[in-house]
Amino acid sequence: MPERPYVIDEMISAKAIAARIEDLSHQIRSEFAETDKLVVVGLLRGSFVFIADLVRELDLAIEVDFLEASSYGDDMESSREVRILKDLRGAIEGRDVLVVEDIVDTGFTLTHVIKLLKSRKPARLRTIALLDKPTRREVDIRADWIGFEIPDEFVVGYGIDFAQRNRNLPFIGKVRFTDEAAK
Ligand code: IMP
DSSP, X not given: OXXXXXXXXXXXXXXXXHHHHHHHHXXXXXXXXXXXXXXXXXXXXXTHHHHHHHHHXXXXXXXXXXXXXXXXXXXXXXXXXXXXXXXXXXXXXXXXXXXXXXXXXXXXXXXHHHHHXXXXXXXXXEEEEEEXXXXXXXXXXXXXXXXXXOOSOOEEBTTBOBTTBSTTOSSEEEEEEOSGGGO
């Protein structure tokens, strides 16, 4: 994608994210209270900050694993074709699994990942997404827990990138182009 100048406008503060994760962690703890070892699966790379904060709020016996599915590449549009670039290290058959996603947009990625993981026969499979853009949905899917519903804006920060940049911002911000084409 050609370089276009942009600024980032804060949309969700670091404080609001932390408070929401604390709320969600209570619900997740009660859902999995009886589980002896929950497998928390982070979808790379966008969920790496979210999963790090989330697991530290979960006072449960957990294992962490990662799965990488192809998504946007360097583009701002979903490719709609999902490929697994890195698979889990461990088996999940008979286990309770929580999939952690950064954003559900068209829904293709989460749908594909759920189908794949269900084929491995976990005991229970639940999903959590930090952000949800319901107006962009093309496949009928919803995560079991959602941090924030957001409008159709391209966002970055808190692990989420634009062409691999801005993952290290502590908040979620929206990308606003500042060149002539944006006016
Ligand atoms: P989906 O398959 O269209 O639901 O796309 C999910 C993936 O697209 C997310 O895990 C992100 O990696 C990426 N994505 C969707 N929206 C955005 C965005 O606003 N900023 C950056 N990446 C995004």
